[in-house]
Amino acid sequence: MSEELKPVMGQNFIHDFIDEDLAEGGRCEGMQVHTRFPPEPNGYLHIGHCKALCIDFGTAEKYGGICNLRMDDTNPTKEDEEFVDAIQEDIHWLGFDWEDRFYYASDYFEKMYEFAVELIQKGLAYVCELTPEEFKEFRGDIGTPARSPWRDRPIEESLELFERMKNGEFPNGRYTLRAKIDLASGNFNMRDPVIYRINHMRHHRQGDKWCIYPMYDFAHPLEDALEGITHSLCSLEFENHRPLYNWVVENVSIPYHKPRQIEFSRMGIDHTVMSKRKLRQLVEEGRVAGWDDPRMPTLCGLRRRGYTPMAIRNFCDRIGVAKSTNVIEYGFLEHCLREDLNLTAPRVMAVLHPVKLVIANYPADKVETFTVENNPNRPEDGTREITFSREVWVEAEDFLKEPVPKYKRLYPGGPECRLKGAYVIRCVGYETDENGNVTEISAEYDPNSRGGDPADGRKIKGATLHWVDAATALDAEIRLYDNLFSDESPDAGDKNFLECLNPNSLEILTGSKVEAGLASAPIPEPGKTAPSYQFMRQGYFCLDCRDSKPGSLVFNRSVSLKDSFKF
């Protein structure tokens, strides 16, 4: 990671809270800031998770503290071990390290059970036998308190029933354990929330050991407290749960810290969706090729698209942390990618829409080799050799039969242009097919401009054009991506986000021409970052890890270059 681009987290309101805690001498004895990233292993990580990751790990780092990775696996219905590995890989790929602090919430089931028993003994929890339907009916609403006919069940009876629940004597839904808090609270989370439910389902790690599972609101504060977490950072939708979080920590005999929950707003990105449900729908309905489709905001998708960990991390650190609703422009993500790739990506030439250019006064049997820099901004990256002959491919948009204002490329009678690294040429004519489509451009070159510099030092008025030698060029398939959604906010309101899908989000070009040297380009392993090349003037491209094979190259365009000249 280059120093100048190393992501740095700025001061934000979370830090203000922590500074406050530190100044008070620490709400926790001898406090070292300790955070955690607690994904539920039920799906793939996306860039929204990366924001949380940057906040959790970044905050710990800023204070010289540590951050745990914890699988929040308290609901066996949705979770699977397969995601555990994928999640760890993605986090490591981003460059975060939890060292040896990797935990499962399910490892605390025994302790959680004991804490639940303690609550019952204190008269702060009871076994309830409302059916789910009754529960809903008794829940009350704004203005009317909930009713709970079982909240005065004798402690001994609750203890016995809870133990029998654990022993598997009852079917799903027969009983729940509820915290006794406040049936009239305006905060519905406090209206005697369920803290344990019966679920006869095999847990991915615990197997059939348990058939009762703690609810998030009960489990999470305990997980945090047991791990010594000082600051539990989460997104805004848990704000209403904070009183319950604190209630649990305060009413249970935890010998460790009292963690503090701080909430921040999630990130939205325009032209994309972030909800796991919607992403899953895109995959399952075949709207995209899979979770790692380069158009997906998943980390595996972005990776296959050529996004670098550096770019994604910088993005997350620079969008800031606040509590207001926000929608970041997709262009900002692209900016962060260009910023990184511009520094590191080797330059090569590729012609996406090829047209044959014949240099009339160049000998038909002559072949030359030119040496060009891999990255003019970084001479230390060395050079490569490219061949040149009478016929080359150039970009179709670099020629016009009739020029438009400010056009300084090829047209009959137009200015001298430079073939990058080769020769100065001037357009002298063109040929068309019966439909008037340009089939061939003819030009004359200046033999005294070898390497691109005219011997007499005259200034070249036209542009520098990229090209590839027709004699050695490789065919490649190029995939250009656009936003998956044409609507700015496919996530907003009641509209069906699928109706906002952009039908032009993927464009496949066949017959594009690339430098012969790319034949030896390393094809990345799936799950690894594909090295990106800058195709001069065309953007950043990486070989597709799934579809490229030696001799058959498929490139994904990560992002185009900014183009200040619109044709």
Added chain:
RNA sequence: AGCGGGAUUGUGUAAGGGUAGCACAGCAGACUCUGACUCUGUAUGUGAGGGUUCGAAUCCUUCUCCCGCUGCCA
């Protein structure tokens, strides 16, 4: 309606009584063997009304609008 949050330029985010700053996007130039990069310059903002004050984005007050919450999900 009850509870909890939020509102600073096109977008995101700073400034917590003292010149509203930064980044991206935009526009205009310079430079350039990438119309990229880089560099320079530039326009646009404190949701509304009252109040306190020499001075308010910031403190008080009234209002408006937006978001979240009534899973045995997390």
